[in-house]
Amino acid sequence: MSGPLAKLPGWGIAKGMLFTLYRFFSPKVTVQYPEVVQEISPKHRGRLILLYDEAGNLKCETCFQCAMACPIEIIDMGGVDTKNRYHVHWGPAEQYAERREESPLRRSGRPVPDRSFQAWRSIDLGPLDRILVEEDYDPRRMLRILERTQQAYDHLPVAALQHISHATGAWYSEIYGVATSYPHLRFEPGRVAEIGICRCPTCVMLGAGRVRQALEEALATEVGGVSPDGAVRLTGVECGGESQNEPLVALDGQTQPGMTADRARELATSLRAGTARPGAA
Amino acid sequence: MSVLSRPWNRLTVGGKILLPLLALVVLLTVLLMVGWLTGLIPALIGLGATVITDNIDILRFVAAVTAILLFTVPTAFVIIFMEMKFIAFINLRVGPNRTGPWGTLSSVFHGFKVLAKEDFTPTGADTPVFTLAPVVTYLAAVLGLLVIPFAPGLVGLDMNIGLLYFFAVSGLSVVGLMMGGWSSYNKYSLIGGLRAAAQAISYELPLLLAPVGVVMLAGTLSLNQIVINQAGWFWDWYVFQQPLAFLVFFIAATAEGNRTPFDLTEADSEIVAGFATEYSGMRFGFFFFAEYVNVFILSALTVILFLGGWNAPIDPAPILQFLNVTINPALDPGSLGMGLLFVLGLGVPLLILLLALPVWMLKSDWSFPKSLVVAFILFNVIGAGLAGVWLFLSFEVVVGLVWFTIKTFTLAFVFVWMRGTLPRVRIDQLMGWAWKWLVEIALLNIFLTAGAILLLQELAR
Numbered sequence: 001m002s003g004p005l006a007k008l009p010g011w012g013i014a015k016g017m018l019f020t021l022y023r024f025f026s027p028k029v030t031v032q033y034p035e036v037v038q039e040i041s042p043k044h045r046g047r048l049i050l051l052y053d054e055a056g057n058l059k060c061e062t063c064f065q066c067a068m069a070c071p072i073e074i075i076d077m078g079g080v081d082t083k084n085r086y087h088v089h090w091g092p093a094e095q096y097a098e099r100r101e102e103s104p105l106r107r108s109g110r111p112v113p114d115r116s117f118q119a120w121r122s123i124d125l126g127p128l129d130r131i132l133v134e135e136d137y138d139p140r141r142m143l144r145i146l147e148r149t150q151q152a153y154d155h156l157p158v159a160a161l162q163h164i165s166h167a168t169g170a171w172y173s174e175i176y177g178v179a180t181s182y183p184h185l186r187f188e189p190g191r192v193a194e195i196g197i198c199r200c201p202t203c204v205m206l207g208a209g210r211v212r213q214a215l216e217e218a219l220a221t222e223v224g225g226v227s228p229d230g231a232v233r234l235t236g237v238e239c240g241g242e243s244q245n246e247p248l249v250a251l252d253g254q255t256q257p258g259m260t261a262d263r264a265r266e267l268a269t270s271l272r273a274g275t276a277r278p279g280a281a
Numbered sequence: 282m283s284v285l286s287r288p289w290n291r292l293t294v295g296g297k298i299l300l301p302l303l304a305l306v307v308l309l310t311v312l313l314m315v316g317w318l319t320g321l322i323p324a325l326i327g328l329g330a331t332v333i334t335d336n337i338d339i340l341r342f343v344a345a346v347t348a349i350l351l352f353t354v355p356t357a358f359v360i361i362f363m364e365m366k367f368i369a370f371i372n373l374r375v376g377p378n379r380t381g382p383w384g385t386l387s388s389v390f391h392g393f394k395v396l397a398k399e400d401f402t403p404t405g406a407d408t409p410v411f412t413l414a415p416v417v418t419y420l421a422a423v424l425g426l427l428v429i430p431f432a433p434g435l436v437g438l439d440m441n442i443g444l445l446y447f448f449a450v451s452g453l454s455v456v457g458l459m460m461g462g463w464s465s466y467n468k469y470s471l472i473g474g475l476r477a478a479a480q481a482i483s484y485e486l487p488l489l490l491a492p493v494g495v496v497m498l499a500g501t502l503s504l505n506q507i508v509i510n511q512a513g514w515f516w517d518w519y520v521f522q523q524p525l526a527f528l529v530f531f532i533a534a535t536a537e538g539n540r541t542p543f544d545l546t547e548a549d550s551e552i553v554a555g556f557a558t559e560y561s562g563m564r565f566g567f568f569f570f571a572e573y574v575n576v577f578i579l580s581a582l583t584v585i586l587f588l589g590g591w592n593a594p595i596d597p598a599p600i601l602q603f604l605n606v607t608i609n610p611a612l613d614p615g616s617l618g619m620g621l622l623f624v625l626g627l628g629v630p631l632l633i634l635l636l637a638l639p640v641w642m643l644k645s646d647w648s649f650p651k652s653l654v655v656a657f658i659l660f661n662v663i664g665a666g667l668a669g670v671w672l673f674l675s676f677e678v679v680v681g682l683v684w685f686t687i688k689t690f691t692l693a694f695v696f697v698w699m700r701g702t703l704p705r706v707r708i709d710q711l712m713g714w715a716w717k718w719l720v721e722i723a724l725l726n727i728f729l730t731a732g733a734i735l736l737l738q739e740l741a742r
Binding site for chain 1: 367373375378698699
């Protein structure tokens with residue numbers, strides 16, 4: 001608050017004390033580690049950052065251990081040549097056994113063409129630019145930008161991530177790290193199947209509770225959430241009092257008759273398995 | 282009796298303990314009988330009784346000091362725990378929660394840890410002074426507690442110069458800090474000690490001057506009498522007649538107790554506890570024990586001087602009269618006669634069973650013994666609660682103690698809260714604040730109070 005009150009001596013102290021009192025009663029963020037393991041998106045790979053020492057030199061020794069260990073092969077030590085034609089690797093040739101014949105070229109310090117390289121599929125950047133303008137190119141709103149990008153393109157295309165990196169100034173690896181951290185962000189186009197379950201008293205009496213529990217266990221999320229791999233969304237629907245003998249369960253708006261807890265679990269598991277991708281749980 | 286016929290090295294550990302005890306009991310019994318028959322023991326008892334009655338005041342003093350010395354230990358533990366837990370809450374952490382329920386035993390284990398550490402005296406240190414410094418600091422805190430009235434009639438020593446005594450004794454802590462800084466044979470400790478002394482002495486002034494207004498209003502230096510003068514509703518408390526004095530006193534108390542934002546004497550993140558740098562083990566522990574006892578004492582003194590001490594904020598008598606209710610919690614279990622035995626013998630198990638039934642019925646997956654155990658705990662909790670209510674209604678001391686504890690720990694919480702909020706001030710800001718503002722405001726408050734008292738006297742005439 002500003003105005004005449006803010007000039008009062010001790011006003012800042014009072015404001016600070018109120019703030020700490022508010023924090024005193026706020027929910028705590030501690031996770032009791034050995035007992036409780038924090039839920040991390042299975043595709044999370046952390047923030048990929050190259051470190052610099054005090055003198056500003058890159059600490060990377062180009063050992064390629066990271067590139068070889070990376071399960072999703074995101075680490076690619078190289079770049080694009082000055083004319084943006086070839087994908088090149090600058091590391092020691094010994095790490096690229098299959099391309100050993102190129103090593104004299106690489107040792108001479110000249111760019112080596114990478115025949116297996118494919119340019120990123122280009123996308124229409126119009127919607128993304130609008131989003132970026134609306135979010136003020138602010139890297140602190142990265143999650144919001146990524147969510148809106150996914151809304152616009154149905155997934156996060158690499159071209160979009162690169163464009164976001166260029167526009168906001170945030171490192172690509174950081175953006176990628178953020179995107180891996182959230183279960184609801186996905187890198188490949190995919191349709192989210194939607195399982196609806198009615199929670200009205202009638203359906204609960206008919207066993208909706210057990211079905212719901214089975215679904216929540218199988219999808220590892222609660223009603224209103226998306227399974228960690230982003231394959232299935234679990235929502236609540238209304239049966240409108242039309243359930244007679246069994247609880248209402250709908251898949252993408254289609255009523256699924258004869259749904260028991262076991263069958264619901266099977267359905268959810270098969271939906272998740274059907275869209276399973278490498279790098280996703 | 283095989284224990285008697287066995288050689289010593291063939292005995293079990295229990296036997297080795299039991300056998301000397303047995304011998305001791307036999308010996309004492311014989312001695313007692315002989316002493317009683319010869320008339321020696323009755324004579325000794327009579328002599329002891331006269332000695333006690335002749336020196337009852339000294340004994341009472343010793344008992345009070347011992348009780349207060351013992352009282353400081355759990356108090357400091359509670360405040361240390363409170364600080365750890367509440368600052369954690371402010372930092373959005375959960376704080377200590379591994380040792381004991383909700384981590385309540387963690388400060389006890391801190392105590393054990395400090396006890397187990399090496400008690401180290403640096404080469405070249407002035408050993409006697411070095412050893413005595415924490416004792417002096419701690420004693421200054423503990424002796425101050427002697428005149429604190431906890432509840433009506435519950436005061437170590439009701440001095441008529443209680444306030445003066447309190448300030449005189451708590452001023453000793455400066456000597457302790459100086460001793461620690463000087464004797465450590467370390468120039469940084471010396472600077473730390475001098476710095477601590479400078480702060481403590483500077484803030485002693487407003488700390489002394491602020492309550493003068495209260496003393497003028499109360500007409501006494503006895504803390505007990507000052508509390509009695511504030512009886513009635515909460516607007517009879519001196520904080521409403523002396524708001525300036527209250528503010529000055531509270532700020533000065535924060536500095537005097539070395540609490541954030543004025544904790545420059547210790548400033549653990551900058552000068553690693555200044556005067557206490559060379560201390561280790563329990564001697565270091567004593568310095569910090571003294572600090573937490575000081576938090577309690579300063580909170581207690583603020584409560585006594587300004588917030589009505591053990592007086593309740595409301596006076597229940599007129600309300601009860603208005604509602605036409607009389608509370609008579611006097612119990613007479615003797616009137617039940619033999620019935621009392623039945624109540625104790627049958628009533629308790631029956632009540633536990635009665636409590637266990639709903640628990641068992643509500644928790645369908647619990648076995649009956651488990652519900653019985655829960656019911657037993659429930660019974661104890663309810664019983665303790667009822668006993669507490671009965672004590673609260675029957676004894677003035679309990680009422681006073683409850684209100685005093687609530688108020689004091691609320692203020693201690695404010696100290697912790699401030700530590701979780703405010704950054705440390707600079708040393709020049711600290712000194713300037715005391716000399717340029719607090720002393721002047723305290724003096725102004727004295728003049729204002731004196732003027733008001735004179736004015737009221739004129740008007741009353």
